[in-house]
Amino acid sequence: MTYFDNSATTRVDPRVREVMDRYHDESYGNAGSMHWMGIQAGKALDEARASVARSIGASPREIVFTSGGTESDNLALQGFAFANRGKGDHIVTTAIEHHAILNTCEFLESQGFRVTYLPVDKDGSVSVDDVQRAMSERTILVSVMAANNEIGTVQNIREIGGVVRERKVAFHTDAVQSLCKVPIDVGRDNIDLLSISGHKFHGPKGVGALFVRKGITLRPIFYGGGHERGMRSSTENVPGIIGMAKALELGIAEMDESVPRMASIRDRIIEGVLSSAEGCRLNGHRTARLCNNVNFSFEGVEGQALVLVLSSEGFMTSTGSACSSKSLEPSHVLKAIGLANHQARGSLRISLSKFSTMDEAKAFLDVMPDVLGKVRFFSAQTPLGSRS
Numbered sequence: 001m002t003y004f005d006n007s008a009t010t011r012v013d014p015r016v017r018e019v020m021d022r023y024h025d026e027s028y029g030n031a032g033s034m035h036w037m038g039i040q041a042g043k044a045l046d047e048a049r050a051s052v053a054r055s056i057g058a059s060p061r062e063i064v065f066t067s068g069g070t071e072s073d074n075l076a077l078q079g080f081a082f083a084n085r086g087k088g089d090h091i092v093t094t095a096i097e098h099h100a101i102l103n104t105c106e107f108l109e110s111q112g113f114r115v116t117y118l119p120v121d122k123d124g125s126v127s128v129d130d131v132q133r134a135m136s137e138r139t140i141l142v143s144v145m146a147a148n149n150e151i152g153t154v155q156n157i158r159e160i161g162g163v164v165r166e167r168k169v170a171f172h173t174d175a176v177q178s179l180c181k182v183p184i185d186v187g188r189d190n191i192d193l194l195s196i197s198g199h200k201f202h203g204p205k206g207v208g209a210l211f212v213r214k215g216i217t218l219r220p221i222f223y224g225g226g227h228e229r230g231m232r233s234s235t236e237n238v239p240g241i242i243g244m245a246k247a248l249e250l251g252i253a254e255m256d257e258s259v260p261r262m263a264s265i266r267d268r269i270i271e272g273v274l275s276s277a278e279g280c281r282l283n284g285h286r287t288a289r290l291c292n293n294v295n296f297s298f299e300g301v302e303g304q305a306l307v308l309v310l311s312s313e314g315f316m317t318s319t320g321s322a323c324s325s326k327s328l329e330p331s332h333v334l335k336a337i338g339l340a341n342h343q344a345r346g347s348l349r350i351s352l353s354k355f356s357t358m359d360e361a362k363a364f365l366d367v368m369p370d371v372l373g374k375v376r377f378f379s380a381q382t383p384l385g386s387r388s
């Protein structure tokens with residue numbers, strides 16, 4: 001089996017599992033308890049908070065642990081919007097955000113907020129000028145993802161953060177896909193709120209964090225025991241948090257080696273497929289691109305058929321985001337970069353990790369012409385292949 005679906009989720013690093021085990025087996029106390037085991041868990045939580053903060057240039061009090069990227073995005077947008085309604089009712093975001101942002105924005109619109117969805121160019125890049133022009137006196141928050149989960153385009157977050165800061169508007173970025181692949185520093189990059197998800201960088205699933213700059217107020221989504229300084233009630237997932245912090249620490253420490261290595265495997269796949277497959281285009285920016293992302297559109301095929309045949313050959317890939325890969329609806333991201341419905345339906349995403357190898361890429365390139373030929377043959381026999 002070759003796992004090329006690392007934007008959906010990743011394998012837990014064995015070094016991460018090792019540090020988590022102790023908090024399942026021995027120090028499994030509630031971090032809020034007064035006894036020895038509670039104190040041990042609380043200490044570990046403090047260390048994890050300091051480590052996550054260090055990894056992004058924040059201070060420990062600015063980290064709120066959550067259940068993952070979706071909750072962090074919801075807490076950032078809903079929490080900020082409802083807490084700051086008195087200052088304005090306008091939010092700026094982009095057309096290519098993850099549904100954790102887009103559906104939250106839709107909910108906020110139903111609550112009386114106004115949302116501007118900025119377009120992107122054919123490579124998926126957001127224009128800094130567009131961000132500047134979209135802000136008005138009523139704007140309270142701008143949310144632009146650091147890197148796209150489907151096409152891998154990396155945004156100029158520092159510059160966008162700069163223009164947003166000049167207008168004294170808060171800036172949120174969903175960094176779920178970019179962490180451990182693109183350097184980020186919340187101070188240097190002018191970020192006020194930043195979403196993190198542990199399972200995208202070899203940590204456990206169901207755990208994440210939100211960076212909340214000192215001075216920013218959020219209205220909580222959950223009410224309860226007042227954990228996480230009142231911003232996120234519920235007993236902390238200590239093993240998960242310890243695992244996420246360790247994964248982030250390792251991921252960032254290893255970036256100098258892992259990023260260029262993943263980029264060279266990515267480029268080998270891009271060049272290999274583009275030079276051998278007819279009717280194929282690369283989606284996303286050629287250079288301002290995540291080191292682990294490849295996204296193609298193939299003429300005359302259904303992406304889902306490609307994924308299934310590749311799976312039978314032992315290659316785990318996807319058509320786009322895991323949340324919508326079973327849907328027949330063309331991807332909103334591919335449509336936003338100007339693809340027609342039939343091109344958007346013929347998409348294939350290959351997403352690498354630090355554990356991917358060049359040999360896996362070569363094996364993939366070896367089977368791809370055959371797989372494509374088979375899928376094209378069957379697509380031509382069915383009405384699906386001619387859908388527009």
Ligand SMILES: Cc1ncc(COP(=O)(O)O)c(C=O)c1O
Nearest residue numbers: 068069070098100149176177197
């Ligand atoms: C850009 C982006 N944001 C948010 C999420 C949601 O993260 P989680 O699965 O941790 O809820 C994902 C997951 O695919 C993502 O890619």
